[in-house]
Amino acid sequence: MLKTRPYIPYLYCLPAVALLALVFGYPMIRVIDFSTRLVRGSSGPFIGLDNFRNTLDDPTFHDAWTHSLTLLIAVPIMLAISLLVSVLLYEQVRGWRIFRTVLFAPYVLAVPVAAIIASYLFQLHGAVNELFAAVGLDSLAIDWIGSEDYALMTVLIVIVWREVGFGIVLFLARLMSQDTDPLEAATIDGASWWQRLRHVVIPELRPTIEFYVVVSAITMLSSVFGYVFALTHGGPGTSTMVLELYIYNLGEVESAPGMASAVATILLAATTVLIALMFWVRRRATRRDLAESL
Amino acid sequence: MSAGQAVAVRRPRRSPLRAGGLLPHAVLVVAALCALGPLLFMLLTAFKTQKQYLNDVYGLPWPLTLSNFSEAIHGGELYTWLKNSAIYTVGSVLVSTVAAAFCAFAIARMRFRGQSLLLSINVALMVVPPVVMLIPLFAQFSDLGLVGTYRGVIAIYAGLTMPFSIYLLTSFFRTLPGELFDAALVDGASHLRVLRTVVLPLSAPALVTLVVVNSLWVWNELLIALVFLPEDDLKTLMVGLTTVLQGRFSLNVPVLMAGMVLASAPMLLLYFAGQRFFIRGLTAGALKG
Numbered sequence: 001m002l003k004t005r006p007y008i009p010y011l012y013c014l015p016a017v018a019l020l021a022l023v024f025g026y027p028m029i030r031v032i033d034f035s036t037r038l039v040r041g042s043s044g045p046f047i048g049l050d051n052f053r054n055t056l057d058d059p060t061f062h063d064a065w066t067h068s069l070t071l072l073i074a075v076p077i078m079l080a081i082s083l084l085v086s087v088l089l090y091e092q093v094r095g096w097r098i099f100r101t102v103l104f105a106p107y108v109l110a111v112p113v114a115a116i117i118a119s120y121l122f123q124l125h126g127a128v129n130e131l132f133a134a135v136g137l138d139s140l141a142i143d144w145i146g147s148e149d150y151a152l153m154t155v156l157i158v159i160v161w162r163e164v165g166f167g168i169v170l171f172l173a174r175l176m177s178q179d180t181d182p183l184e185a186a187t188i189d190g191a192s193w194w195q196r197l198r199h200v201v202i203p204e205l206r207p208t209i210e211f212y213v214v215v216s217a218i219t220m221l222s223s224v225f226g227y228v229f230a231l232t233h234g235g236p237g238t239s240t241m242v243l244e245l246y247i248y249n250l251g252e253v254e255s256a257p258g259m260a261s262a263v264a265t266i267l268l269a270a271t272t273v274l275i276a277l278m279f280w281v282r283r284r285a286t287r288r289d290l291a292e293s294l
Numbered sequence: 295m296s297a298g299q300a301v302a303v304r305r306p307r308r309s310p311l312r313a314g315g316l317l318p319h320a321v322l323v324v325a326a327l328c329a330l331g332p333l334l335f336m337l338l339t340a341f342k343t344q345k346q347y348l349n350d351v352y353g354l355p356w357p358l359t360l361s362n363f364s365e366a367i368h369g370g371e372l373y374t375w376l377k378n379s380a381i382y383t384v385g386s387v388l389v390s391t392v393a394a395a396f397c398a399f400a401i402a403r404m405r406f407r408g409q410s411l412l413l414s415i416n417v418a419l420m421v422v423p424p425v426v427m428l429i430p431l432f433a434q435f436s437d438l439g440l441v442g443t444y445r446g447v448i449a450i451y452a453g454l455t456m457p458f459s460i461y462l463l464t465s466f467f468r469t470l471p472g473e474l475f476d477a478a479l480v481d482g483a484s485h486l487r488v489l490r491t492v493v494l495p496l497s498a499p500a501l502v503t504l505v506v507v508n509s510l511w512v513w514n515e516l517l518i519a520l521v522f523l524p525e526d527d528l529k530t531l532m533v534g535l536t537t538v539l540q541g542r543f544s545l546n547v548p549v550l551m552a553g554m555v556l557a558s559a560p561m562l563l564l565y566f567a568g569q570r571f572f573i574r575g576l577t578a579g580a581l582k583g
Contacts, residue, residue: 008485009406016397016456017412019389023427023453024419030430042433085325088318101569102326105333108565108572110514112536113554117332120339120547127335127351165329170577222423226516230536244425244517251429252521264426271426275418 028268034261044258051262061263063238064246067152071220071242074160075213081160082167082212083205087197089168090175100172104165111162111226118158119145119231148239151232155240159227163219167212174208175201211281218274222267243267340552347548359548366553369542374527375534376556381444382519382530383512386451387505393452394459394504395497399489401460402467403475413464419457424517432521442525450518455508462507466500467493503575506564510572513561531557 035051038044055061085103089096106114121127122144129141144154182204186196202209225244228234234241234249243263251260339347340362341355366372400406401413431450432441440446470493478488494501519530520537529537535557543550565572 006406009400009404009409012396012400012404012485013412015393016460019393019449019453019456020416020419023431023450023456024422027427027430027434028422030434031426034430034433039429039433042437081325085322088322091318099322099326100573101566103329104569104573105562105565106329108510108561109333109558110516110532110561112514112516112532113336113558114332116535116540116550116554117336121332121335130351161328161332166577169573173573173577218421218423222425225425226514226532229516229520230540244423247425247428248517248521251432257429257433260429264429267423268426271422275421278421279414279417 031261031264031268034258035265037258039257039261047258051258052266055259055262055266058259060238060241060246064241064243064263067239067241068221068224068243070152071156071159071224072217074156074163074220075216077156078160078164078167078216079209079213081164082171083202083209085164086168086171086175087201089172100169104169106162107165109162112230114162115158115227115230118154118161122154145232146236148236151236151239155224155227155231158231159220159224163216167216170212171205171208174205178204207281214274214277214281218278221270221274336551336554336558339548340555342548344546344548362548362552363556365546365549366539366543366556369549370534370538370553371526371529372531372534372553372556375529375531378523378528379513379531382447382451383509385444385448386455386512387508389448389452390455390459390508391501391504394456394463395489395494395501398460398463398467399485399493401464403493404485413461416457416460420461424454428517428521435522441522442528444528447518447522450522451512451515454518455511459504459508462504463497463500466497470496499574502571506568506571507575510561 036046036048038047038050089099089103123129124143124146126144128144132138132141142150144150182200183196186200191199222244224242225248228240228242228245229248232240234245247260247263247267250256250263335351338355339351341358341360342353342362343359346353346355346359401409435441435446435450438446440449474492474496475488478492483491514532515530516532516536519533523529523533535554539550539553543553
C-alpha cells in the first residue's frame with residue numbers, strides 16, 4: 001500500500017463516484033420518493049401507498065411478475081446445456097477452438113437483432129415450421145409467436161439461444177485451467193465417463209456453477225427487455241409481459257411514472273436479495289475465476 | 295494474469311475425461327448448427343431478392359442481390375445511426391475507463407477510510423438493473439436539459455458501465471506486484487506518474503478486455519437509448535432497427551436482414567478478429583450479467 005496525502009485517494013475516486021451518484025445513487029433514492037407521489041414531470045403531491053395499491057390491483061403487474069419468474073426456467077436449461085457442451089468440448093481435441101468460436105458467436109449479436117431474426121424464423125410459415133414440416137414433424141409446427149400459450153416459451157428459446165454460449169465459454173475456461181490429476185486418478189481407478197463427470201468434474205466446477213446460476217438469474221429478471229421489446233412487445237395480450245417492459249410501458253407509454261416507480265421500487269427490493277446472493281457466490285468463486293480467466 | 299493465461303493455453307492434447315465415440319461429436323455438431331442457423335439465415339436472406347426469399351427460405355441467394363444493402367441504408371438513417379452508436383460507444387467507454395482507472399488505482403493501491411465500503415457498494419451496483427433508475431433518471435436529466443444530448447447519454451452509459459469497470463480494474467491492479475510501486479515511489483515518482491508509467495502499461499490486457507466488454511454492451515444497449523434519444527437524428531443503431539426498420543420493412547425481410555447485417559458487422563468482425571479478448575473479457579466480466 002502506498003502512503004499518501006490524505007485527500008489524494010478521494011481525489012482519484014471523485015469522477016467515478018460522481019458518475020455513480022448521478023446514474024445510480026440519486027435515482028435510486030428518487031425512485032423510492034417517486035413511488036409515493038403522483039408524479040407529473042419531476043415531482044408531484046404525496047399520495048402515500050396509492051401507487052403500490054394501484055399496481056397490486058393491476059392484473060398486468062401479476063402477469064409481469066409471473067413471466068419474469070417463469071423465465072428463470074432458462075437458468076437450469078442453460079446450465080445443463082453449457083455443462084454438457086463444455087465438457088464435450090474439453091474432451092474433443094480436434095476443432096474445439098472452431099466449435100468454441102461458433103457456439104459463442106450468438107452472444108456477440110445484439111439482443112434486438114437476435115429477437116428480430118427470431119421473429120421471422122418463428123413465424124407461422126417461417127423457417128422453423130417449414131423445417132418441421134420437411135422432416136414430417138408437422139405436429140410440432142405451432143404458432144410460436146402469435147399464440148398466447150407459446151409466446152413466452154418462444155421468448156425463452158431465443159434467450160437460451162443467444163445466452164447459452166456464455167456459460168459454455170465460462171465452464172470451458174474453468175475446465176481448461178483445472179488440475180487434471182484427479183481425473184487421471186479416477187480414470188486409472190476405472191471410473192466411467194458419467195462417474196468422472198459426476199464425482200470429479202462437477203464438484204470441481206461447483207463454485208463456478210453457483211456463480212453462473214446467480215448471474216443468469218439476474219439476467220433473466222433484469223436484462224430481457226430487448227428480447228420482448230423486439231420480438232413480441234409483451235404480447236399477444238400480456239402473455240410475454242415482463243417486469244422491465246411493464247415499468248417501461250407505465251413510465252413511457254401510459255405516462256404513469258409514479259406507478260412505474262412503485263414497480264421499480266419493488267424490483268429494487270427483490271434485487272437486494274440477489275445482491276446478498278451475489279456477495280455469497282463472489283466470495284466463493286470470483287477471485288479464482290477472475291484471476292484465471294484474465 | 296500471465297500465469298492464468300499460460301494455464302489456459304497449455305491444454306492437454308488428450309483429456310483424461312475422454313468419452314470417445316461419435317455421439318459427443320454429433321452433439322457438438324448439432325449445437326454448432328443451432329448456434330449458426332439464425333446467423334446464416336440473416337446473412338443469406340440479406341443477399342436474396344424478395345421473391346427468392348418468399349419462394350425458398352432455405353435456398354442459397356443466387357444470383358446475389360446487393361440492392362438490399364443500399365435500400366436498407368437509404369430506407370432509414372443507417373449512416374446517422376451508425377455514427378451515433380459510434381459516438382456513444384467511444385465516448386462512454388473512454389469516460390468509464392479513465393474514471394475507473396483512477397478510482398481502481400486508489401482502491402487497490404492506497405489506504406483510505408471507506409475504501410472497502412466503496413468496493414462493496416460498487417459490487418452491489420453491478421446487480422442493480424438499469425430499469426430501476428429509468429424513471430427518476432429521465433426526470434433528473436429533463437431538469438438538467440440532458441435528454442436528447444450526446445453528453446447526457448454518454449454520462450449514463452459511462453455510469454452504468456462504471457461498477458464493472460472499477461471492479462475489473464481493482465481486481466487486476468491488486469495482482470500487480472507491490473514492489474513495483476514501492477520502487478517507483480522511493481525514486482520520488484508521484485502517484486500520477488506511477489499510474490501512467492507503471493500501472494497502465496502493465497494493464498494493457500485488462501484494459502483491452504474492459505474496452506471490449508463495455509463497447510459490446512453500449513453498442514447493443516436498447517432501453518436507455520430508446521428513452522433518452524427521442525429525436526430521429528440522435529437515434530442509435532439498435533433503436534433505429536427496432537423502431538424504424540423493423541416496422542418499415544416488416545414485409546420486405548431481405549432489406550431488414552441487410553440492415554441487421556450492417557448493424558452487427560462491426561461487433562461480429564471484431565469478435566472474429568480478436569475473439570480471445572471477447573471470451574476472456576466476458577468470462578472475467580461474468581458479474582456484469
